[in-house]
Amino acid sequence: MFDFRPYFRASVTSLLIILLAGCAVEPQSQVQPQSVTILHTNDHHGRFWRNEAAEYGMSARKTLIDHIRKEVAAENGILLLLSGGDINTGVPESDLQQAEPDFKGMKLLGYDAMALGNHEFDNPLTVLDKQHQWAGFPLLSANIYDKQTGKRRYQPYQMFETQGLRIAVIGLTTEDTAKIGNPEYIGKLEFRNAAAEARNLIAEIEQTEKPDMVIAVTHMGHYDNAKSGINTPGDVTLARAQQPGSLDMIIGGHSQEPVCMEEENQNRNDYVPGLPCQPDFQNGTWIMQAHEWGKYVGRADFTYQNGELELQQYQLIPVNLRNQPAAMPRLQEDQQMLSLLRPFQQVGEKKLGIKIADLNGRLEGDRNQVRFRQTNLGRLIAAAQMHRANADFGLISGGGIRDSIEAGEITYKDVLRVQPFGNTLGYVQMRGDEVLDYLGHVATKPTDSGAYAQFYNLSLRLKNGKVEAVRIGGEPLQPDRQYRFSLAGFYASGGDGYPRLLDHPGYVDTGFVDADVLRAYLEQHSPINAADFAPAGKIEVVN
Ligand SMILES: [Zn+2]
Numbered sequence: 001m002f003d004f005r006p007y008f009r010a011s012v013t014s015l016l017i018i019l020l021a022g023c024a025v026e027p028q029s030q031v032q033p034q035s036v037t038i039l040h041t042n043d044h045h046g047r048f049w050r051n052e053a054a055e056y057g058m059s060a061r062k063t064l065i066d067h068i069r070k071e072v073a074a075e076n077g078i079l080l081l082l083s084g085g086d087i088n089t090g091v092p093e094s095d096l097q098q099a100e101p102d103f104k105g106m107k108l109l110g111y112d113a114m115a116l117g118n119h120e121f122d123n124p125l126t127v128l129d130k131q132h133q134w135a136g137f138p139l140l141s142a143n144i145y146d147k148q149t150g151k152r153r154y155q156p157y158q159m160f161e162t163q164g165l166r167i168a169v170i171g172l173t174t175e176d177t178a179k180i181g182n183p184e185y186i187g188k189l190e191f192r193n194a195a196a197e198a199r200n201l202i203a204e205i206e207q208t209e210k211p212d213m214v215i216a217v218t219h220m221g222h223y224d225n226a227k228s229g230i231n232t233p234g235d236v237t238l239a240r241a242q243q244p245g246s247l248d249m250i251i252g253g254h255s256q257e258p259v260c261m262e263e264e265n266q267n268r269n270d271y272v273p274g275l276p277c278q279p280d281f282q283n284g285t286w287i288m289q290a291h292e293w294g295k296y297v298g299r300a301d302f303t304y305q306n307g308e309l310e311l312q313q314y315q316l317i318p319v320n321l322r323n324q325p326a327a328m329p330r331l332q333e334d335q336q337m338l339s340l341l342r343p344f345q346q347v348g349e350k351k352l353g354i355k356i357a358d359l360n361g362r363l364e365g366d367r368n369q370v371r372f373r374q375t376n377l378g379r380l381i382a383a384a385q386m387h388r389a390n391a392d393f394g395l396i397s398g399g400g401i402r403d404s405i406e407a408g409e410i411t412y413k414d415v416l417r418v419q420p421f422g423n424t425l426g427y428v429q430m431r432g433d434e435v436l437d438y439l440g441h442v443a444t445k446p447t448d449s450g451a452y453a454q455f456y457n458l459s460l461r462l463k464n465g466k467v468e469a470v471r472i473g474g475e476p477l478q479p480d481r482q483y484r485f486s487l488a489g490f491y492a493s494g495g496d497g498y499p500r501l502l503d504h505p506g507y508v509d510t511g512f513v514d515a516d517v518l519r520a521y522l523e524q525h526s527p528i529n530a531a532d533f534a535p536a537g538k539i540e541v542v543n
Pocket residue numbers: 086117118119219253254255
């Protein structure tokens with residue numbers, strides 16, 4: 001099944017000699033193999049700049065891609081540069097600038113198309129529209145529909161015609177976006193079954209566009225042998241659901257791994273830079289993914305001849321990774337890209353590196369803690385939100401806390417590591433008996449889940465899964481009194497299985513961004529005494 005011919009250049013040459021020698025009457029396009037190179041990345045997540053160890057970054061990536069472009073052009077080859085999506089969210093310098101440097105950098109790199117990833121929906125849809133303009137190339141997804149109109153919300157596919165070859169690139173987005181995305185932003189969107197959408201769309205394109213090749217850029221994840229667990233099905237399921245031979249390749253993302261197969265249906269989990277990489281092959285479809293963050297550029301060299309596409313060589317090319325073989329040369333950073341990105345990096349650093357507060361002890365935000373018990377950081381964030389919303393108590397979830405803060409100077413960068421999602425703050429006003437009912441849904445969320453709730457200015461007892469002895473500000477909850485509490489818009493929209501509050505007459509979206517609320521609170525209350533937020537005895541669990 002896996003046929004590598006690294007000396008394909010030689011075989012092309014010998015074919016040409018045969019052609020020139022005898023078969024001159026044949027139309028050239030029928031006989032001469034056309035070389036097609038697909039370059040790909042995925043799950044960029046804000047990494048426009050190199051990291052502290054000078055790994056990856058778009059400037060070095062440009063040097064590499066420019067080099068390959070020259071090489072391919074010299075051979076009269078066709079080249080497409082594609083992305084499996086998730087450009088947004090992960091690095092404060094990028095997040096703070098709505099990934100403007102990332103999308104403008106992709107434009108300069110010459111990306112031809114990308115799949116919309118779930119994290120493209122971390123911001124309001126107007127931001128994504130803006131990002132589309134910065135990118136200047138198609139952001140594709142065939143399975144996202146507008147609930148109201150029943151029509152596709154984004155461009156489903158793009159045709160590329162070059163040297164007589166017609167290549168269709170279709171886009172697909174994980175249906176899990178509906179579950180894990182911010183309901184405030186995606187509430188009007190419907191994420192339909194990607195495999196079924198692809199089947200219909202490919203059948204349609206075959207009639208209308210008559211492509212020679214069909215490529216899917218997807219953000220759905222690669223799961224060995226289609227075992228996707230609690231995730232919705234990914235690329236392997238997609239490939240198996242198509243008419244054999246109708247989909248040539250999938251350029252994927254979302255599971256953030258190098259797809260390098262050890263044996264059939266089994267990805268190797270010990271891949272290191274420099275090793276050969278065997279992409280997955282399912283039902284006649286190649287499946288490729290280049291880990292994450294621009295650590296690698298995936299390079300697939302095909303030949304196309306008489307309607308047949310054949311993979312000649314595949315590589316994951318590391319971009320200045322620490323653990324790549326010493327024999328692989330370091331890539332210089334491209335000057336043009338550096339001039340584009342440096343001002344963004346400087347603006348970002350300036351905004352993030354400034355001290356906003358002093359702190360005398362560690363604020364606990366580790367995943368293994370905040371999803372299991374009340375912590376000082378959980379309570380501090382809830383306190384900051386409660387104060388900003390003028391509420392009686394504050395509520396946040398463990399899943400919304402992404403890092404700890406160490407004692408010493410706190411910067412905005414530290415805050416954004418804790419709260420990278422840019423959720424807006426909401427509050428709701430309701431009667432005490434209604435609050436009790438709401439707490440019955442929320443305070444009972446299981447530990448070891450992102451939904452696990454943390455509170456400030458509220459104490460309660462959980463006895464056999466039932467909420468009792470609720471006190472707000474030290475006073476017992478009164479059923480007929482009005483209370484106001486603060487929470488992230490994500491949870492008010494029904495995220496993580498919380499009761500939906502957006503339509504509640506007492507609900508208000510403040511429009512304040514969570515990280516900004518926390519930054520302001522820390523600034524105003526500096527120096528921060530970590531012990532003030534210790535959770536002792538606030539939430540008692542009795543079995
Ligand atoms: Zn993703």
